Amino acid sequence: MNGASLHRIRLPRGTTLTVEVGAQIRPDEVIGLRRGPMLPIRVPVTAPLHCRPSDLDAVLLVRPGSPVAEDDPIARDAGGREVHSPVTGLVVAAMAVDGTLLIAPLGPEEPVIGHIRGRIRGLEEHALVVEVPGARLRGVGGSGDAVHGELMIGVRSPDEELRAAAIDSAATGKILVGGSRASAEALTRARAMGVAGIVLGGVLDKELRDFEAIQRRRQQAGGLTGSFGILLLEGFGKVSIDPQLFGWLTEQHGKMASLVGAERLLYLYDSGRPPMRRALPKVGEWVVAHRRPFQGRTGVLVALLDETHAAPSGIPARSGLVRFEDGRLAPLPLANIEAIVRPSES
């Protein structure tokens, strides 16, 4: 898709916005500030007031959920004596058992970055709606945070596997386009090298799972920094990116892009229109197949079959004959193929 599309940037709870509706934002721009909760501290309340723990509710001036600033009064007894909050934080719980208040101090102010370029069109509860000028690609899978960076092509052909050895410091901060697959080792190395994100045709579920497990362990050990996103364009397994799309991505090398893994989206700024996909292809159109054994392979739909045709699975379906690039002819359910529409044809 090209032109403008609306994208919703989710804002963590507690974010104070630093931008306004109508403002133009850059991918690296700070759109808000947020102070995350830290390990809560227990603040004695009834003891300093010389009352019983069970009287806690009677003396409290705040309740769980309330934000408090440092030195704010949090409790007061009938005689006017007060207890003040030792920190700026969020009241998490009031413990009538020991007469204390649990307050989660707020950590240092951290910037919230949108990773998207565009104009802010609206503000929703916990989200910003941004009009994004540029091409948008939607994948079939993805994971990780929103990231941005220049697009970089990491393989020579769309069916090539992205190898760990091919990832070096030149890819730091970039969104790297791999080919048909990347191993857990390649993904781990990419992250370690500071690659912002990776776009792949396919990936083995096992490799992705292994990579995510490694990241979790590193996170628990406190050794994980920076964000990283993965976008899957075609499917799971070793699946080539279709050559036309790969060709278009190659033309965008060096341009700024935003990858939102969890939403399976890639935005490319200052780019022409990408080849698009359309369900229910017509005879003569270039198509891509989505199921094994032809997953990711492209060809031309040469005919529609008059009657429903049973696939080898035995499922009868409306089908068409596809001539693949290697000359092989195969009947495929129309539900399993999509037309590849060049920008000039759409």
Next chain:
Amino acid sequence: MIDAARPAEVATTELSLLVDVGSAWTKATLVGRSRGRWRLAAQAAQPTEWGDDELMRTLAAQLAGTADPRLTSRLASLISDAPRIDCHTPTRPGRIALAAISAEVSGRAARRAAEAAGWVVVEAVTADDGRTVAERLSALQSVEVDAWLLAGGFDAHGGEGALEMAGLVAAARGGGRSPVVWAGSAALTERVAALFDRGVLRQVANPRPSAGREDATSLRRHLEALIERLVEPTGVRGLAPVGLRRSVAELARAGGLRVAAVDLGARYATWIVADPAGHGRSRVLAAGGLASPLLTAPGGASRVAHSMAVAVDELAVADALQNLRARPGSLPQTEEELAIVHGAARLLLGELAADGTTLDGIDLLIGAGRTVAAAPTPGQAMQMLLDGVRPLGVTQFAIDAAGALTPLGALGDDEIAEGLGMLRDDLLTPLGAAVVTRGGRSGQPAMRVTVHRTGWPTVGPVEIRAGQVQLLPLGRGQAADLDIELDGGATLGGPRRSRRVRASVIGGTVGLVLDARDIPLVLPRRADDRRAVLASWRDTLGREAALPPGGGA
């Protein structure tokens, strides 16, 4: 379909269109009046993204083969002008965050109620989840939800921990419009309510009022109403899970039967049980369909591979399950992919039917959704239902092959019985019946069944050993009386533990299944042995039914 007595220039027909728009596939049924009776005239199913125009073209093309030639040129307009009854899968699931004292007691009961009501639990924090308070708070702050669910504490003694969890939710929620449901200790209600602004909190009966009691009915009902209000405020009758429940309840009422139905879709899975009084209750799992995270979570692929009769590499199963989730509108292309999908379906049906009660005394079990109702062979549909649901006792099986049952449930209260009644003969495709036992000693006889059919020689007694399954011929519409003699500790459920049971059944496209494989299914540990057993079951249910040698034991 046409009134032949009318002159050609005014030739017309009475048509109605029933459409079920699923998240991946749309099913449409065209019904027309023919010789005074309403019959199915055309059916189509296609990926939802193909759109309405293509659906109309497909129906018109089908109808063209059988319609009166005088109507041929006007079929498209006749179909598009026909009264249309639509239903659809909810456009998006409701998202809820759960905070409870314990994962296994209050958290489990609350989660089950929320999921059964159609919510997706996007985050669950419990006091025993091993996280720090700050981590729990961060987790709750980072989710985007439509509502919050708080649970914990028995009614008799407070459960102060629930107050801490309520405080966490109050801190994480930080204002806004999202409602909070309190389903914890009644003794704490006032103190929990004090944490939120007026009108935010709604108290519901505690699903775990004491250690030995769990009753989540009130919570589930409240959450059902809440999801309808928040996610589908324009009305729920057009929602597929609601339509199916209404249709199944009416079928049960009209037939004086206990009817169960399962609808396995791409995203949603729905489980309905309706009693002869026409009361239907449902479990709607918004993430219980073939794109379920259950299949793609660690261990999911292994469980599916474990249940397959063919040896498929677990990594390939995992990729296939992910692709199923990524492209739910596509179809299994190879036999291997189909085996994986059917394995996944059996697993999901088992999860769906496992609502804490043994499923016995069901008179009719209906399978809906493309995977089951449009399986390549009726035997495959029967096996998915039998192996997944494991209904104890004597049960009739049918599939909603036309996909008309759900949209008919979107009719008004006063029309639904008429709608179902008009299509009575065409509505469901009967698969046959099954006798399913529980228990029995391995290798020993579990039941002996004698089949009496009017005008046919008696068959049997057919001896079925524990662990065996056998298919007997019983054609569509053919009635039979069964004498069932139980042995070796096998049971058919029900209040009486009689060793001799009589039952009447009606045949279908598969026949009569005598199933002594126990509940749940018991499989050998060794992979080769397990696959051999699974293959023998698959072959038994997949081949054409035949009388046993000698006609009996």
